Amino acid sequence: MQEINIILVGYGNVGQAFVNLLNEKSPYCQKKYGLDIRLRALFDIKFSSRFNEEGSFVFPKAVTIDEILNENADAIERVRSLYWQKEKTFLNVLQTIEPGVLVECILSKNRSGKSGFKYIQQAIINKWNVVTADKEPLVHSFSELLALTKKNCVQLKLSGATAAALPTLDVALLSLAGTEIQYFEGILNGTSNYILSEMTKGMSYKSALKKAQSKGIAETNPSLDVDGWDTAYKILLLANTVFQENFTLEDIDIQGIADIDEKIINKAVKQGEKIKLLGKLWREDKIRMKVAPELIGVSHPLYGVDGTNKGITFSTDTMSDVTVTGGKSDPKGAAAALLKDIINIYRLDYS
Amino acid sequence: MQEINIILVGYGNVGQAFVNLLNEKSPYCQKKYGLDIRLRALFDIKFSSRFNEEGSFVFPKAVTIDEILNENADAIERVRSLYWQKEKTFLNVLQTIEPGVLVECILSKNRSGKSGFKYIQQAIINKWNVVTADKEPLVHSFSELLALTKKNCVQLKLSGATAAALPTLDVALLSLAGTEIQYFEGILNGTSNYILSEMTKGMSYKSALKKAQSKGIAETNPSLDVDGWDTAYKILLLANTVFQENFTLEDIDIQGIADIDEKIINKAVKQGEKIKLLGKLWREDKIRMKVAPELIGVSHPLYGVDGTNKGITFSTDTMSDVTVTGGKSDPKGAAAALLKDIINIYRLDYS
Numbered sequence: 001m002q003e004i005n006i007i008l009v010g011y012g013n014v015g016q017a018f019v020n021l022l023n024e025k026s027p028y029c030q031k032k033y034g035l036d037i038r039l040r041a042l043f044d045i046k047f048s049s050r051f052n053e054e055g056s057f058v059f060p061k062a063v064t065i066d067e068i069l070n071e072n073a074d075a076i077e078r079v080r081s082l083y084w085q086k087e088k089t090f091l092n093v094l095q096t097i098e099p100g101v102l103v104e105c106i107l108s109k110n111r112s113g114k115s116g117f118k119y120i121q122q123a124i125i126n127k128w129n130v131v132t133a134d135k136e137p138l139v140h141s142f143s144e145l146l147a148l149t150k151k152n153c154v155q156l157k158l159s160g161a162t163a164a165a166l167p168t169l170d171v172a173l174l175s176l177a178g179t180e181i182q183y184f185e186g187i188l189n190g191t192s193n194y195i196l197s198e199m200t201k202g203m204s205y206k207s208a209l210k211k212a213q214s215k216g217i218a219e220t221n222p223s224l225d226v227d228g229w230d231t232a233y234k235i236l237l238l239a240n241t242v243f244q245e246n247f248t249l250e251d252i253d254i255q256g257i258a259d260i261d262e263k264i265i266n267k268a269v270k271q272g273e274k275i276k277l278l279g280k281l282w283r284e285d286k287i288r289m290k291v292a293p294e295l296i297g298v299s300h301p302l303y304g305v306d307g308t309n310k311g312i313t314f315s316t317d318t319m320s321d322v323t324v325t326g327g328k329s330d331p332k333g334a335a336a337a338l339l340k341d342i343i344n345i346y347r348l349d350y351s
Numbered sequence: 352m353q354e355i356n357i358i359l360v361g362y363g364n365v366g367q368a369f370v371n372l373l374n375e376k377s378p379y380c381q382k383k384y385g386l387d388i389r390l391r392a393l394f395d396i397k398f399s400s401r402f403n404e405e406g407s408f409v410f411p412k413a414v415t416i417d418e419i420l421n422e423n424a425d426a427i428e429r430v431r432s433l434y435w436q437k438e439k440t441f442l443n444v445l446q447t448i449e450p451g452v453l454v455e456c457i458l459s460k461n462r463s464g465k466s467g468f469k470y471i472q473q474a475i476i477n478k479w480n481v482v483t484a485d486k487e488p489l490v491h492s493f494s495e496l497l498a499l500t501k502k503n504c505v506q507l508k509l510s511g512a513t514a515a516a517l518p519t520l521d522v523a524l525l526s527l528a529g530t531e532i533q534y535f536e537g538i539l540n541g542t543s544n545y546i547l548s549e550m551t552k553g554m555s556y557k558s559a560l561k562k563a564q565s566k567g568i569a570e571t572n573p574s575l576d577v578d579g580w581d582t583a584y585k586i587l588l589l590a591n592t593v594f595q596e597n598f599t600l601e602d603i604d605i606q607g608i609a610d611i612d613e614k615i616i617n618k619a620v621k622q623g624e625k626i627k628l629l630g631k632l633w634r635e636d637k638i639r640m641k642v643a644p645e646l647i648g649v650s651h652p653l654y655g656v657d658g659t660n661k662g663i664t665f666s667t668d669t670m671s672d673v674t675v676t677g678g679k680s681d682p683k684g685a686a687a688a689l690l691k692d693i694i695n696i697y698r699l700d701y702s
Contacts, residue, residue, distance in 0.1 A: 021669065025529060033528075165670040167526030174525060175518030177384075177698070178376060178690040301676060304655060313677075318372065318687035319516040320679035325652060326664075328671035336530060336669035343528040 003036045004346060005100030007093060007128070009119050011044040014133050014160075015105040017331035018338055025339060033343055040100075041093045043119075090119065094126040101342050104132035105160075113137040117145075124148045124156070131341035133160030133334050135233040142237065143246045157341035162237050163188050164337040165327030166310045170344075172242045179316035181242060183282035186312030187305050188234045190329040191218045191225035192257050192277045196293075197306040199265045200274060205258070217308060227256035228277065228291040235279040235289050243287065253290040260293055273297050276305070354387045355697060356451030358444060358479070360470050362395040365484050365511075366456040368682035369689055376690060384694055391451075392444045394470075441470065445477040452693050455483035456511075464488040468496075475499045475507070482692040484511030484685050486584045493588065494597045508692035513588050514539050515688040516678030517661045521695075523593045530667035532593060534633035537663030538656045539585045541680040542569045542576035543608050543628045547644075548657045550616045551625060556609065568659060578607035579628065579642040586630040586640050594638065604641040611644055624648050627656070 006022075008015055022039055029035045094102075102123035106116045113136025120130050120137055124145065132138065137145070138161055149156045162168045163186070172181060187193050194217050198208035209226070212218035224230050232252045239247050257277050268275050279291045296303055301323040305311040311325035327333055357373070359366055373390055380386045445453075453474035457467045464487025471481050471488055475496065483489065488496065489512055500507045513519045514537070523532060538544050545568050549559035560577070563569035575581050583603045590598050608628050619626050630642045647654055652674040656662040662676035678684055 025669075028531065029529065165673070167522060167673065170521070170526040171518060171675075174695055175521040175691065177694040178380065179687060180379070299655070301655065304650070304652065318376075318679065318690075319684055321677040322516070322518065323676045324522075325674045325676075326672045328669065333670055339529040339669075340526065344525055347528070 001030060001034055001036050002346060003038060003098075004342065005038055005040045005097050006103055006342070007041045007043070007090075007100075007123070008039060008103045008105065009043045009090070009116075010105030010107060010134070011042060012105065012107050013331040014107055014334045014338075015042075015044070015103075017335035018103060018105060021332065021335040021339055029339075029343065033347060035343060035346055037339075037342060038100075040097055041090075043090055091122060091126075094122060094128060099127040099129075099154075101129045101131055101345065103338055103342070104130060104134050104137075105338070106134045113140045117141050120145055120156070121148065124152050124154055127152055127154055129154045129156070129345050131157045131160060131338050131345070133164065133338060135161040135230075135237065138237050139233050139249065142240050155345050157345065158237060158241070159337040159341045160334055162234050162241075163310050163312070163327065165329070165333035166312065167324055167327065168234070168238060168312050169241060171312075171322065171324055172238065172314060176314060176316055176319060176322065179318045182315050182317060183280065184238070184312060184314045185278050185280040185302070186231075186234070187276050187302050187310050188279050188312065189225050189228075189231045189277060190308035190310055191222065192228075192231070193305065193310065194218075194308045195226065196257060196260070196265075196275055196277065199260065199262070200269060200306075204262060205260060226258055228254045228279075229256075231277060231279040231291045232289075235281060235291065239281055239287065239289060245287065247287075247289070251289060253292070255290075255292040257293050268295055271295075271297075274303060276302060278302075352381060352385055352387050353697060354389060354449075355693065356389055356391045356448050357454055357693070358392045358394070358441075358451075358474070359390060359454045359456065360394045360441070360467075361456030361458060361485070362393060363456065363458050364682040365458055365685045365689075366393075366395070366454075368686035369454060369456060372683065372686040372690055380690075380694065384698060386694060386697055388690075388693060389451075391448055392441075394441055442473060442477075445473060445479060450478040450480075450505075452480045452482055452696065454689055454693070455481060455485045455488075456689070457485045464491045468492050471496055471507070472499065475503050475505055478503055478505055480505045480507070480696050482508045482511060482689050482696070484515065484689060486512040486581075486588065489588055490584050490600065493591050506696050508696065509588060509592070510688040510692045511685055513585050513592075514661050514663070514678065516680070516684035517663065518675055518678065519585070519589060519663050520592055522663075522673065522675055523589065523665060527665060527667055527670060527673065530669045533666050533668060534631065535589070535663060535665045536629050536631040536653070537582075537585070538627050538653050538661050539630050539663065540576050540579075540582045540628060541659035541661055542573065543579075543582070544656065544661065545569075545659045546577065547608060547611070547616075547626055547628065550611065550613070551620060551657075555613060556611060577609055579605045579630075580607075582628060582630040582642045583640075586632060586642065590632055590638065590640060596638065598638075598640070602640060604643070606641075606643040608644050619646055622646075622648075625654060627653060629653075 029037050104116055104119055116134040116137035123130050138158055159169055194212050195208040232254045236247055239245055273295045275293050276296050278294045281289045301313050302311045305325050308329040313321055313323040315321050380388050455467055455470055467485040467488035474481050545563050546559040583605045587598055590596055624646045626644050627647055629645045632640045652664050653662045656676050659680040664672055664674040666672050
């Protein structure tokens, strides 16, 4: 049995789902993979100033939780109450226990990614692997972080940031190994897809957005989702990982769904077609990327991807098109994607 | 640059496509993965008696081809003419060059898998990894071969035998790591799916079969495909690999498509539904498997999988349903799946 130490940063919806999942899956991971995955410390940035007056980053103090996995569900509540009682800092924990995996779940919207970057950077420097659901640090500093992982011989895995339970990177990097990916296109944002699906059933954009907000599918400020940014983030991370490039958001032409009105939807419905917010990458003289709503017909492989579902089609030279759809589109699905990445870091053989 | 020696066994459609693919992809594999994949020897069982009068297996003699990858396309024809000129046996090659990967492409139908088993067994004992497109040895002796790989610290990869360019095992083992797969169902045989698709367009079973045969999609004796055996093989291999079980064909209830007539198809079409040959695994008191034609509606994730296309849906506890469709359904796609498995054996890190 291999013991794996976990430090969790970020205790929002996804972080909490991750703790619950570890509690639930601990015996399974031990039995199936021979991995004893132990949550050893938990940090949540919202309880601390992040940058001090001089502009330096100050890591919060946090509690260290030994073997939370062996506790019952109350442990999660205990974490909250214990949170500020111990005086260990993030760096102190990184440096005093055997390196394992930093799980980075800082998911607040409209961030620069600077805090997440600091956590990831320090973890890597201290020989910790990283799995993350936080897109911003990767969007802004992927190549820098990747270089750092190579230098320190650790892994950085980003399934949680690239459509989570829908496997995108695994498929592109492993299932399509040896092929050249010529283009890909995906429905990669569940919120905007939900809104478009409701509109197809007859709702106005405003009502559909409201419904999504009331169900917790859309944020109060929905811009990240409906204006195409979240899709663009994912396209960017896929492009930079798969093609080992260094693209930025400026390389992507981004258009959201806020201008889609009932007329456009009705016309599509009459033709037996659907409007979907697609993120695309293709090759002309060079690699091009865009995010935009598009009409797709019944023969399109993503035609059946409705509601909060997501999907992606990769077109390759030697394996033709491969499409993946589905994957739980909620915090539990995101947590499951984080756990998957942890398992795959440590598993040597999967035949 | 890591040099990887390849021995290819079986020079039918898939074996030939594999040699062509290696020629085509050699520079790409060097640049992208740092792998110099060299075909060092080629054997084709049809040129030799396989079992002698005492019932012992006699490996054929074969030519060794150094660096065929650096030769031009004529090399492939040269292989044929050189075939019997050298006197090295399979065992001799296995034991005299640095172990790499045996690529097993013995694909003739209606075999017991005994010849393929002998090749795979000897390769593993001599510390060679194995990637295979040959289902029969795995159907009959998977657990024995798997135990042998563990003992000899090598890998046995079977993408080529489990729907090839459609990623099934990668997704089940890697993308869904940490989940429990509760059921899966797939359209896993391109030939029968092609016939059913043609019947949906109005053809009779006999005409559709004839058309498939004239296009090289169906064999002269189509039983393996249309009677559900090929689908059953794949379901069996997936079940035994994913659940580390030791099921046999007798555990699968198998029904083919030969009894599907125009009446049944017409009724389905009228209802907006389709008949598909599904291979299924689910859990009741224990794991159950069957292959049978079934009606599926427009909301089914495999509804759009027509022609020679394939697809599979995995239903999990923590990631919900994940569906994969597509993947080139021909010898080139199968060859690409073999190459993928080779790359993934040697690649240490894929973040």
